[in-house]
Every structure is written in C-alpha cells, then in structure tokens.
Amino acid sequence: MENIYGFTLLKNGVKYDYSFKESLESLSPITKEICIALGDGDDSTEEELQNLHHLNLRLIHTIWEKNLKDGAIILSQQTNIALNKIRSLYSKENNPWGFYLQCDEVIHEDDYELIKEDFKKASLNNCD
Numbered sequence: 001m002e003n004i005y006g007f008t009l010l011k012n013g014v015k016y017d018y019s020f021k022e023s024l025e026s027l028s029p030i031t032k033e034i035c036i037a038l039g040d041g042d043d044s045t046e047e048e049l050q051n052l053h054h055l056n057l058r059l060i061h062t063i064w065e066k067n068l069k070d071g072a073i074i075l076s077q078q079t080n081i082a083l084n085k086i087r088s089l090y091s092k093e094n095n096p097w098g099f100y101l102q103c104d105e106v107i108h109e110d111d112y113e114l115i116k117e118d119f120k121k122a123s124l125n126n127c128d
Helices: 020-030 045-050 071-090 108-126
Strands: 004-010 033-038 057-061 097-100
Touching: 004 071, 020 033, 020 045, 020 108, 033 045, 033 071, 045 057, 045 071, 057 071, 071 097, 097 108
Parallel strands: 004 033, 004 097, 033 057
Antiparallel strands: none
C-alpha cells in the first residue's frame, strides 16, 4: 500500500514552539505527500516549512475566521480544508488513504510497518 497521504493544519508554529518539523519528519516516510492547511500567521512558520524541501509538502494558504469563538470549530474547519484537498487530488487513485497527524504529535519509526499493515487490512475489509 503506497497511497497514503498525510494532512494537518498549522498556524504560528514557530511563535508557539510547536514541534511541527519533527511531526512532519515522522509522517513523511509513510506518506506520498503531506497537505498542510497553513493559517495566516504572523511568524516565520512558512519559511521554516519551505526549508523542509526534502519532504513532499503541499501548503494550502488559509485564513482563520476571527469571529469564530470556539477554537474547536476553527481546528475542525482547517483540518477539513486539508482533508478535502487530498480527496480532490487523489480520490481517483487505487485505495487512497489519508493520515491525520496534529503538528505537535510524532510517529515512532518502529510503528511505520504496523501502520502500513493496518491500512492494508482496512483496504481488504473495504473500510473507509
């Protein structure tokens, strides 16, 4: 199974000292591409992402609606932007999968094969 695409959201990763570089580095070995809904921040996060040119990142520039009072709604909205992007790009592929990882989470390298096997099993069982 090689059609795994990562997706996440990020805003002001440098300013708030998120471990986004480590997160993306840990997701990259099992994904073809990582789509990032990159919010309209006020720090150097975008420049730092561009320095990760060895990773296959797709930046989707977004604007966070400041009138949304509930942070969970904003996070859900931004996550869906990234998910919908990979759906629009890769839904025609054979068994494409999306892997969501928040930018302050990392995957341990010992789990890569287990994750790939789980995706294979899910495909064989017609899971979505």
